[in-house]
Amino acid sequence: MKQKKEIVVYGYGNPGRQDDGLGPACIRLIENWLSQHPEINVQTDCNYQLNIEDAEVISTRKLAIFVDATMAEMESFSFERVNPSNAKVEFTMHAVSPAFVLDLCQKIYDSSPETWLLSIKGYEWDFGEQLSYTALKNLNTAYDFLKGFLLKKHHEYIEQNVNLIQ
Amino acid sequence: MSKKITIEPVTRVEGHGKVTIYLDEQGQVKQSRLHIVEFRGFERFIQGRPYWEAPVLVQRLCGICPVSHLLAASKALDVIVGAGTGEGLTPTGEKMRRLMHYGQIFQSHTLHFFHLSAPDFLFGIDGDPDTRNIIGIALNHPELAVQGVMMRKFGQEIIRATAGKKIHGTGAIPGGINKNLSIEERDEFLKGNDPLNADKMVSWAEAAIDFFRNYYVANKEFIDNFAHFPSNHLSLVRKDGAMDLYHGVLRAVDSEGRKILHDVDYQEYYNFIEEEVRSWSYMKFPYLKQYGKDKGWYRVGPLARLNTADFIPTPLAQAEFEKFKALTHGKPNNHCLHTHYARLIEILHAAEMIRELLHDPDLQGDELVVKGTKQKEGVGLIEAPRGTLFHHYRINDNDQIAMANLIVSTTNNNEPMNRSVNYVAKAMMTAKKEITEGMMNAVEVAIRAYDPCLSCATHALGKMPLEITLLDQNETIIDKKRSH
Numbered sequence A: 001m002k003q004k005k006e007i008v009v010y011g012y013g014n015p016g017r018q019d020d021g022l023g024p025a026c027i028r029l030i031e032n033w034l035s036q037h038p039e040i041n042v043q044t045d046c047n048y049q050l051n052i053e054d055a056e057v058i059s060t061r062k063l064a065i066f067v068d069a070t071m072a073e074m075e076s077f078s079f080e081r082v083n084p085s086n087a088k089v090e091f092t093m094h095a096v097s098p099a100f101v102l103d104l105c106q107k108i109y110d111s112s113p114e115t116w117l118l119s120i121k122g123y124e125w126d127f128g129e130q131l132s133y134t135a136l137k138n139l140n141t142a143y144d145f146l147k148g149f150l151l152k153k154h155h156e157y158i159e160q161n162v163n164l165i166q
Numbered sequence B: 001m002s003k004k005i006t007i008e009p010v011t012r013v014e015g016h017g018k019v020t021i022y023l024d025e026q027g028q029v030k031q032s033r034l035h036i037v038e039f040r041g042f043e044r045f046i047q048g049r050p051y052w053e054a055p056v057l058v059q060r061l062c063g064i065c066p067v068s069h070l071l072a073a074s075k076a077l078d079v080i081v082g083a084g085t086g087e088g089l090t091p092t093g094e095k096m097r098r099l100m101h102y103g104q105i106f107q108s109h110t111l112h113f114f115h116l117s118a119p120d121f122l123f124g125i126d127g128d129p130d131t132r133n134i135i136g137i138a139l140n141h142p143e144l145a146v147q148g149v150m151m152r153k154f155g156q157e158i159i160r161a162t163a164g165k166k167i168h169g170t171g172a173i174p175g176g177i178n179k180n181l182s183i184e185e186r187d188e189f190l191k192g193n194d195p196l197n198a199d200k201m202v203s204w205a206e207a208a209i210d211f212f213r214n215y216y217v218a219n220k221e222f223i224d225n226f227a228h229f230p231s232n233h234l235s236l237v238r239k240d241g242a243m244d245l246y247h248g249v250l251r252a253v254d255s256e257g258r259k260i261l262h263d264v265d266y267q268e269y270y271n272f273i274e275e276e277v278r279s280w281s282y283m284k285f286p287y288l289k290q291y292g293k294d295k296g297w298y299r300v301g302p303l304a305r306l307n308t309a310d311f312i313p314t315p316l317a318q319a320e321f322e323k324f325k326a327l328t329h330g331k332p333n334n335h336c337l338h339t340h341y342a343r344l345i346e347i348l349h350a351a352e353m354i355r356e357l358l359h360d361p362d363l364q365g366d367e368l369v370v371k372g373t374k375q376k377e378g379v380g381l382i383e384a385p386r387g388t389l390f391h392h393y394r395i396n397d398n399d400q401i402a403m404a405n406l407i408v409s410t411t412n413n414n415e416p417m418n419r420s421v422n423y424v425a426k427a428m429m430t431a432k433k434e435i436t437e438g439m440m441n442a443v444e445v446a447i448r449a450y451d452p453c454l455s456c457a458t459h460a461l462g463k464m465p466l467e468i469t470l471l472d473q474n475e476t477i478i479d480k481k482r483s484h
Helices: A018-036 A054-060 A098-110 A131-165 B042-047 B051-060 B066-080 B091-123 B134-140 B142-163 B183-191 B198-218 B219-223 B266-271 B289-295 B302-308 B315-327 B338-358 B414-429 B438-449 B454-458
Strands: A007-012 A042-047 A061-072 A077-081 A112-121 B002-007 B017-023 B029-036 B231-235 B249-253 B260-263 B274-276 B285-288 B378-385 B385-394 B401-407 B467-471 B477-482
Touching: A007 A018, A018 A042, A018 A112, A018 A131, A018 B066, A054 A098, A061 A098, A061 A131, A061 B260, A077 A131, A098 A112, A098 B134, A098 B142, A112 A131, A131 B198, B029 B414, B042 B051, B042 B401, B051 B066, B051 B385, B051 B401, B066 B091, B066 B142, B066 B378, B066 B385, B091 B134, B091 B142, B091 B198, B091 B338, B091 B378, B091 B438, B142 B183, B183 B338, B183 B438, B198 B219, B198 B338, B219 B266, B231 B260, B231 B302, B231 B378, B231 B385, B249 B266, B249 B302, B260 B266, B266 B378, B266 B385, B266 B401, B274 B289, B285 B289, B285 B414, B289 B378, B302 B315, B302 B338, B315 B467, B401 B414, B414 B438
Parallel strands: A007 A042, A007 A061, A061 A112
Antiparallel strands: A077 A112, B002 B017, B002 B467, B017 B029, B231 B249, B249 B260, B274 B285, B378 B385, B385 B401, B467 B477
8 A cells, every 4th residue: 555645845936036936856766766755755736836725735644844945045955843823824925935835834724734834945046947057056955964864754643653653 | 294104015025015095185085006016127138039938938927827928928939830820739738738827727716815815805904904914814725725735735636747847847838838748747627536526526616716706795895885986897708708808809898898809809909908108117017908998997807707797617616606796786896805606706717617627538639739820910819817918929039939929917907906995995085094904905905806926927036025105295205103
């Protein structure tokens, strides 16, 4: 029987806007890695932006990791726990934040998966599908970190499940 | 003292827009303007690229309505590859595209209703913005919030099954499509676990209309009078006058219902529509050439479509259409907030169309693509969720795109959005010295009725908060408000 995937890694952004595509690019790397390690307890998802239906996507998971590009000042990437109380409303609401998705998930599904946001520093946002050189370096650094985190969580969950059975 | 109020909304993936409201010495609203920064970079970017790349390239415009751009570009390129102007595709090709399109309409309108308009109705336009959204609905009406989420998901899954994937879908290609719908996919949508099936979507769409109608009965005066002004209305209609969101002829009616654009072939849209440039806005102002800039401007979108169509070709939506038309005694409806009602009727129509298409065996056909004699030029029109979307391409002898012109729905609605803002400003800001949350919300409500997609309209990235700035006649800031 196929093992239930308790972890979802969800990249978002527009790959047609250069570094805005860092999230989807990270998902491609993770998918390649998972194709060599199908036993790992991780599924992926990807879209242009987050929206309300993603509350349902994370509602059945133990762990959700969102991956996005960022303009914020930082070294190469940041990895922060998502706090649902930081959910804020945008003017036209054609997209929502990870905090909004988690907040909605808690309120309508009564589910609170551990949720993180991996933000990868980008620099160029014009039309085009190529990541900038520095963004690509940041992506690789963030990817190495993410793999390590996912492996750690994968083993933790296996241990928890074994303990539950015992 | 003359004053100027500015509102600036934007997010990282959307565009850059602001509202400026000018007051005169007596505090009367003199003028208001919706500015949207429009960089026409995309048309230049696409020049020189092989024409067959266009359907994927245009999805770079934004992540909000990529399916509409994919389909409009594909329709224009159908003409270029000699497959005809919307009627030459194989039955499988045309019906798969229609299914994709109605999935897009369904999920986009659903987002607007549950996320934007329903919270305004439930909590009032003066309600706290932090709860005036689907999270507020989740706290107070959880069953409605779940419906919103699952309806969005259903529409997204239809798109995934027809476009191939969520990002940069390739389902529509010049001359047709590259995949049909498998029996397994079809059955999942028709008989899937409750609530993710077509029957449930139809019944929830009906319930959403009931929700609005109840609100309307209790708030008729507000709904009817908010930003109500006469206008022309433009959209595609089927040749027999039926509502058709995928293909048809171009029709416009005036505020009294007289046809002022008589079901013309959109391949020659440039003979009928002109775009005006105004010094204070980067976004152009389209109008019907024959009637000039002052009288030829028009609305597009759900309200316009219900005003131009003679009937809706699905039974449940037709019954609602008749009730909608009765409100204005068969005349065009020019009430800004009735756009929400029209949008809900379109959700129901889209749900019925999806269900009908899913029962059609042509979706499992194997003839996917048609080709003919290559042409140098093609125009593709589609009724996107927000209104009529124009794509126009010309290619050179090397099969490269030599010219591209896009008129997106939000640009088509530029003048009516400006008029709506002006209407609200005059009603709420006259003789006021301070900008209140209620004033900001009212301006937002007026703009949001059109569901503008600033990303498409601007072709640009930006990141800006919602901001109101009040300036005197010397443009010195005397008040400033920022929502986030």
